[in-house]
Amino acid sequence: MKKKFNLSMKSESKLFYLYTSPFILGFLIFTLYPVIYSIILIFTDADMTGTGQFVGLANIKKAFAQDPLFYKSLKNTLYFVVVSVPLSLIVSFLVALLLNNKKIKGMGIFRTTFYIPYITAGVAVTLLWGWIFNAQYGLINYFLSFFGITGPNWLSDSNWAMPAIIIMGLWTIGNTIIITLAGLQDIPEQLYESAAIDGASRLKMTTHITLPLATPTLFFNLVMGIIGGFQVFMQPFVLTEGGPNYATYTYMMHIYNNAFKYGEMGYASTLAWILFILILIITLIVNRTSKYWVYYEN
Amino acid sequence: MKKFISLVFALVLTLSITACSSDSSEVSSQGDGKTISGELTIMGWGGGEELQARKQATKVFKKLYPKVKVHEIWLPADSVDQKLDAALAAGNAADVIMMSPDWKGLRTKWFEDLNPYLEKDNINVADFTPGADDGYLDPDGKREGMPTTQSDFMFAYNKEIFDKAGVPYPTNDWTWDDFKEISEKVSSGSGAKRTYGIVSHWILQSFAALPYGGTPYNSDWTKQTIDDPKTIKALELFEDLVKSKELPDDAASKSIPMDQMFVSGKAAMYPLGLFEAGEIANKIGKNFEWGIVLPPKDPNGKNTNIKFQTGFAMNKDSKNKNAAWAYIKTISMDKEVNDIYAKVGIPALKESAETTFSKLNIPNTNIKQTDYFNGLNDATTFPWGGSISKAADLFGQVWQEITTQKSSAKEAVEKYAPQIQAALDEVQQKQNK
Numbered sequence: 001m002k003k004k005f006n007l008s009m010k011s012e013s014k015l016f017y018l019y020t021s022p023f024i025l026g027f028l029i030f031t032l033y034p035v036i037y038s039i040i041l042i043f044t045d046a047d048m049t050g051t052g053q054f055v056g057l058a059n060i061k062k063a064f065a066q067d068p069l070f071y072k073s074l075k076n077t078l079y080f081v082v083v084s085v086p087l088s089l090i091v092s093f094l095v096a097l098l099l100n101n102k103k104i105k106g107m108g109i110f111r112t113t114f115y116i117p118y119i120t121a122g123v124a125v126t127l128l129w130g131w132i133f134n135a136q137y138g139l140i141n142y143f144l145s146f147f148g149i150t151g152p153n154w155l156s157d158s159n160w161a162m163p164a165i166i167i168m169g170l171w172t173i174g175n176t177i178i179i180t181l182a183g184l185q186d187i188p189e190q191l192y193e194s195a196a197i198d199g200a201s202r203l204k205m206t207t208h209i210t211l212p213l214a215t216p217t218l219f220f221n222l223v224m225g226i227i228g229g230f231q232v233f234m235q236p237f238v239l240t241e242g243g244p245n246y247a248t249y250t251y252m253m254h255i256y257n258n259a260f261k262y263g264e265m266g267y268a269s270t271l272a273w274i275l276f277i278l279i280l281i282i283t284l285i286v287n288r289t290s291k292y293w294v295y296y297e298n
Numbered sequence: 299m300k301k302f303i304s305l306v307f308a309l310v311l312t313l314s315i316t317a318c319s320s321d322s323s324e325v326s327s328q329g330d331g332k333t334i335s336g337e338l339t340i341m342g343w344g345g346g347e348e349l350q351a352r353k354q355a356t357k358v359f360k361k362l363y364p365k366v367k368v369h370e371i372w373l374p375a376d377s378v379d380q381k382l383d384a385a386l387a388a389g390n391a392a393d394v395i396m397m398s399p400d401w402k403g404l405r406t407k408w409f410e411d412l413n414p415y416l417e418k419d420n421i422n423v424a425d426f427t428p429g430a431d432d433g434y435l436d437p438d439g440k441r442e443g444m445p446t447t448q449s450d451f452m453f454a455y456n457k458e459i460f461d462k463a464g465v466p467y468p469t470n471d472w473t474w475d476d477f478k479e480i481s482e483k484v485s486s487g488s489g490a491k492r493t494y495g496i497v498s499h500w501i502l503q504s505f506a507a508l509p510y511g512g513t514p515y516n517s518d519w520t521k522q523t524i525d526d527p528k529t530i531k532a533l534e535l536f537e538d539l540v541k542s543k544e545l546p547d548d549a550a551s552k553s554i555p556m557d558q559m560f561v562s563g564k565a566a567m568y569p570l571g572l573f574e575a576g577e578i579a580n581k582i583g584k585n586f587e588w589g590i591v592l593p594p595k596d597p598n599g600k601n602t603n604i605k606f607q608t609g610f611a612m613n614k615d616s617k618n619k620n621a622a623w624a625y626i627k628t629i630s631m632d633k634e635v636n637d638i639y640a641k642v643g644i645p646a647l648k649e650s651a652e653t654t655f656s657k658l659n660i661p662n663t664n665i666k667q668t669d670y671f672n673g674l675n676d677a678t679t680f681p682w683g684g685s686i687s688k689a690a691d692l693f694g695q696v697w698q699e700i701t702t703q704k705s706s707a708k709e710a711v712e713k714y715a716p717q718i719q720a721a722l723d724e725v726q727q728k729q730n731k
Contacts, residue, residue, distance in 0.1 A: 045728075048379075049387030053731070068717070136490055136553035156549035156702055244548055244702045245695065260380065262688045263404075 041269035048263040059270035070271070072246050073254040076162065080250065081229035084166045089221055092173045093214065096180035097206065111181070118174030126238040129168045130155065133239075155240050158247040165235050165248055176221050183217025184210065215294045223283055230279050251275055335365035338621040341382065342396030342610075343375040348573075348642045355635045359628045366621045386613075393616035394625050397443050399433025399607050401684030402519060403729055410612040412441040415623045425631065427644060427651040429674045434609060437518045443611035444630040447643030450605040450673045451501060452590040454570040454578070456563060459484050459493060459586075463566075470592040470669070474509035474602070477594040478535060481544040484566035495544035496567040497559045498551035501604055502536070503697045504681055505569070508602040509535055509594065514681050514693060515718075520726055522689070522718040524696065525711050533707035537700050548702040557581060569593070572643065572670050573606070576661030583662075590665055592673050603677035609646070644671055685729070689721040 037050075042059055046052030063070045099111050117125065132139045133154035141151030154164040187210060195205050233252035236242055242249035255275070259268035344352050349372055360368055371392060373381055378396075385391035386408045397405070416423075423431050430445040453468070460467055463484045468476065481495025496502075507514040512529030515522045523529055539545035546559070560568035561581045570578060570590060582588060593603050610629055612622045629635055636650035640658065645651050656668045682690030692714050699710035 047728075048383035051387065130552075134553055135549045153549035156547070156552060158702070158704065243698055245698055245704050257691070261691075263383070 038269040038272065041266045042273060044266045046265040046269075048260075048265060050265055052266055055266065059267045060274075062267060063270055063274060069246070069249065069254055073249050073251045076247070076249055077230055077232065077251040079162055080166060080232050081226060083163075084169050084232075085222065085225040085229050087166065088170060088173045088176060088225060089218060091170055092176040092180050092221065093218065095173075095177050096184055097210070099177065099181050100184045111178070114177050115174035117171050122172075122234050123238055125171065126168070126235055129164075129171070130239050133164050133168075156244055158245050161240050161244060161247045165232075165239060168235055168239070169232075176225070179221060180214065180217050183214050187213045212295045216296060219286075219290050219294045223286060226282055226286065227279055230275060230282075332365070334363055334620050334624050336618045336621055337367045337369065338394065338618055338625060339369040339371065339392035340394045340396075340610075340625065341371040341373070341385070341392035343373045343378045345374060351638050351642045354638045355629055358632060358635050358638070359625055362628060362632075363621065363624055366618075366624070368625075389615065391613050391615075393613050393618055393622040395611050395613055396446075397609055397611045398680075398683065399443075399609070400680040400682075402433075402686055402725075403436050403442070404684035405611075406436055406440065406442050406729075408614060409442050410614040410616070410619065410622075412444060412612060412623075412626070413439070415627075416441065419627065421627070421631070425648055426646050427648045427671070427674065429605065429677055430607065430644075430646045430648075430651075433607065433679045443609040444626050445607060445609040445646035446629055447639050447645060448605050448607050448674060449572040449643050450603045450670055450677050451569050451571050451593055452575075452669055452673060453496075453593055454560070454568045454588055454590050456560070456566050457587040457589060459563065459566040467589060468591045468594075470672075471599075472591070472594050473597065474532075474535060474594040477509075478539065478544075481539060481567070482542065485542075485544045492543060492550070493563070494546050494550075494559070494565040495539065497556045497565040497569070498546045498701065499556050499569040501569050501571065502545075503694065504604045504678075505593070505602060506536055506697060507532055507681075508678065509596060511596045511598055511600065513678075515686075515689070515722060519686055519722060522715055522722055524693065524718060525715040530708060530711055533696070533700060533711065536697075537707045540701055540703060545701075548698065551701070561585065571606075572667070575667075575670075579660050579662040579665075590660075590669060592669055601673065601676040603673045604680055605674060605677040606680050608643075644674065685725050686722065688724070689718045692718045692721055 041050070041052075043054055043056060044052035045055045045058070095114060099107060099114065101107065104110075131137070135141060135151065135153040135156065138151070138154070140154070144151040152160040154160050191209050191213075192205055195209060200208070231252050232250050233256065236248040236250050237253055237256070240248045242253050251271070252275075255268050255271045258264045258271060340356065342352060352372060353370065356368055356370055360366070369392075382391065382395065382405075386405065391408070395405075395409070397409070415421075426445060427448065430448055434443050434445060435441050455468060457467065463486070465480055465483045468480060472480075484493070485495045486493050507524065507529045509532040510528045512526050512532050513523050514529065515524075524533075536545065540547050543550075546553075546565075551559075554562075554564065557568075557574075557578055559565045561578070563586060568578070592601060596602055610626045612619065612626060616622045630646050633647060633650060636645035636647035637654045639645040640650050640655040644655055651671055656666070656671050658667050659665055660667055682693065696707075696710040696714045699705045699713070700707055704710075705713070
């Protein structure tokens with residue numbers, strides 16, 4: 001009986017390795033190996049072919065002491081993160097509140113409508129936004145003209161290009177809205193009923209019940225937003241190519257240019273690892289602060 | 299005995315002569331079609347008619363070298379760099395690789411020096427179209443590749459706008475000062491109804507250093523020269539054009555695609571690349587009468603123009619170098635191949651350029667292409683590609699500061715010249731390793 005059990009265990013163990021091997025192999029070859037190799041590249045002057053000579057800490061020194069675009073791109077990315085992440089959290093929370101109204105019929109249509117931009121092709125949507133921001137013929141400036149306002153040269157003005165990209169980013173917050181909405185729907189109905197009996201206004205209920213109980217979802221969205229924000233690439237790459245005058249040149253664009261345009265794989269790997277460490281530190285800090293503002297029911 | 303020795307000598311002599319002739323024919327064009335065999339892989343890029351021309355050219359090669367089995371890999375132009383570098387790194391790149399001199403030595407370490415092959419086959423570079431062979435020789439004398447086609451620019455002008463402004467059509471001897479004066483006269487209107495002197499074509503950035511005899515850097519790209527007074531004066535010309543709205547600024551140029559601006563009569567002139575001439579002509583249709591003229595000359599009477607070149611190089615690790623060389627030579631020197639290429643560019647072989655190419659009209663028009671051929675005189679190889687792309691991006695910032703009117707040409711040069719020099723220094727350090 002024991003022997004039979006052992007045999008069954010062995011065959012189960014074999015099956016386990018057999019079934020998980022595609023993932024394990026894929027992970028080892030396509031994730032772990034490149035990650036380790038990119039660490040090695042930091043200490044080389046490798047080109048596009050991935051081969052190069054040992055240069056010690058030269059790439060790290062270059063990033064911090066010799067490359068003005070390192071700081072410029074980092075500053076632009078921080079600007080994007082600091083403005084875009086809270087803004088998208090606030091907007092998505094407000095939209096989720098509206099979408100949580102069970103009394104309105106056809107809410108599914110509204111929810112789908114807000115989610116659709118998130119799943120539409122990014123490049124096509126970005127190009128479309130290029131026309132919306134067009135200084136002469138764009139919809140936004142046309143709308144502003146009704147109020148006697150001459151709209152700015154959104155994408156050609158150093159001061160307005162990044163705000164334009166941040167505004168465009170709000171178009172694709174569908175996923176954040178859905179996650180927030182799921183969080184809101186998880187709040188027990190009895191709490192609102194009790195508050196209503198106590199005579200609480202809707203605003204009071206929102207600030208004293210909804211907001212505190214939505215903080216775990218907001219925390220999740222915040223962390224994901226920060227991680228995604230630091231990696232902003234496609235919108236400025238397609239819309240402004242980092243311009244005008246490097247106003248929208250983000251850190252990911254700097255990595256991309258160094259890797260695939262200038263063929264400096266060693267330096268690009270260094271930049272990528274600096275970004276990873278930066279995101280890790282900020283995420284840890286945010287995580288540490290969570291105990292002061294995130295409310296977990298249990 | 300004497301007779302026997304004479305016979306042996308005669309036999310040895312005959313054998314050695316036969317051996318010699320067989321050896322030399324292996325890379326010469328006569329008879330080697332029967333001796334060269336094996337497999338050969340070609341890698342290049344292109345689309346549309348250009349790609350058809352490349353495939354037809356390969357068919358000609360196959361006809362001449364029936365024993366060579368050719369594998370063709372044609373990629374879209376925007377995916378070449380990554381795929382080629384990956385293949386080179388993996389050691390499985392094609393035997394023959396399409397390239398351009400504007401790569402400026404970027405992949406030279408992977409390419410065979412073709413000088414010995416040219417010498418062996420007595421290739422006369424004077425048979426090439428003037429300028430076709432520019433840039434294929436590295437500063438150290440290594441020959442990276444052989445030319446296939448060239449393409450340059452003409453300035454197209456809208457005759458109706460010129461007539462309305464009472465301005466005579468430009469002629470091939472005009473200068474950049476004439477150009478500035480004409481631009482001012484043919485510009486009119488304001489806001490959305492503005493008619494500009496010239497479209498803000500992306501190639502103008504490459505022209506930007508040339509109008510007064512300047513250059514962006516020296517001949518072996520070791521020193522930037524954008525802070526040279528001649529180059530600054532040229533950049534100031536474009537600064538003036540933007541300020542006076544003869545050239546759309548950054549915002550205005552983004553308001554409407556550049557070709558639409560010319561086609562819809564919102565700009566009087568358009569720097570018309572040979573590669574886009576047929577398409578633009580098709581879009582203009584019968585909207586208005588138009589003509590072409592050589593780009594303006596510099597004060598020394600030197601033609602200013604930008605040319606794009608394509609050619610083929612040999613992978614130094616090729617297993618079939620004889621066939622690879624035969625392909626490269628055929629594509630560069632064969633009349634039939636060059637006549638095919640004449641339909642999509644200025645062919646490398648002078649004979650084809652002077653006859654077949656020059657006789658053709660710009661598609662959809664009765665405008666002869668001859669001036670594109672004439673425009674090659676003194677034309678500058680596209681200055682901002684390959685290994686100096688970092689310097690190119692920085693020069694792009696100079697251009698952007700001017701076209702967004704963020705700073706003057708002088709200020710932009712002061713700001714970016716040291717950075718461009720640092721980028722060029724980096725290139726030198728890499729290439730000297």
